[in-house]
Amino acid sequence: MTALLSVDKVGFVQRGNLKGIKRANSFELSPISFELNSGETLAIVGENGSGKSLLGKLLVGAEKPTSGNIYLNGQKLSPHNLKQRCLNIRMIFQHSNESLNPGITVAKILEEPLILNTQLTSSERKQKIMKTLNTVGLVNDHMYFYRHMLSDGQRQRLALAKALILDPLVIVADEPFAALDPSVRSQTINLIMKLQMELGLGFIFISHNLGIVRHISDRALILRHGQLVEIGKTEVIFNWPKSEYTEKLVMSHQSLVSPKV
Known part of the structure; x- marks a missing residue:
């Protein structure tokens, strides 16, 4: 069975050299390979600077890999056919405000990718927008709202609608819940899990929140300083980590969630 998404030895090198002097902005993501199946969630986990967000950008085409x-x-x-990738692999960002234009309505935000990537008529685009809004738990009247008129939770639902509007096969979510309060975060997580089940999406979740990772992911990929530490089923990694680094991450998480005596 062919995997929905296959990453074969993808790496990235950012050169920060100037006349032989190594600068602080040099970074190398060592070649990484993994597969993602339809309806599966893969979590990419690591501390700040581990390369997890960079890997997400490579997947959606925001950065070009230097290998693989x-x-x-x-x-x-x-890399020359970005439209194919734009249609099939979509991204949700951590801060929805940064990906939503404050000067146009929700309808315009959602219509723009349809205009650029489909042959739908104006009427068909409107129907598609309403259907997608309803899918993420918003109502038709939200089409006429501007960004500042939406709550944090509604903005994140709009960001999800923007990702879904082109009927992608894979969603890459970079810390999508970090800016949400716990109650809204829980609702959004449940919504994404529900939609994944209904639509059969492949879901890549980038995070350092191991509680959410354990709750929603089937497998986890651990990164450190641009290096692949280990990859495997989430429960196996949590219960039987192979590396000392992963063990420390898990123990740190457990110390936060375990009740104090």
């Missing part, structure tokens, strides 16, 4: 290839349903994704 990415395949979608067995077809190689070419």
Whole structure:
């Protein structure tokens, strides 16, 4: 069975050299390989500076890898055909405000990718927008709202709608819950899990929150300083970590959630 998404030895090198002097902004993401199946969630875990957000950008085409290839349903994704990637791999960002234009309505925010990537008529685009809003728990009247008129939870639902509007196969979410309060975070997590089950999406979740990682992911990939530490089923990694680094991460999480005596 062909994997939905295959990452084959994808790496990235950011050169920060100037006349032989190594600068602080140099970074190397060592070659990484993994597969993602339809309906599966893979968590990418690591501390700040581990390269997890960079890996997400490589997947959606926001950055170009210096080595390796990415395949979608067995077809190689070419860096010269960004439209194919834009249609099939969509991203949700941590801070929804930064990805939502404050000067246009919700309808315009959602219509823009449809205009750029589909042949839908104006009427068909409106129907698609209403359907997508309803899918993420918003109502038709939200089409006429501006960003500042929405709550934090509604903005994150809009960011999810923006990711879903083109009917992608894979969603890459970079710390999508970090800015939400606990109650809204729980509602959003449950919504994403529900939609994944209904739509069969492949979901890549980038986070350092091990509680959420354990709750929603099937497998986890651990990064440290641009290096792949280990990858495996989430419960196996939590219960039987192979590396000392992963063990420390798990113990740190457990110390936070375990009741104090």
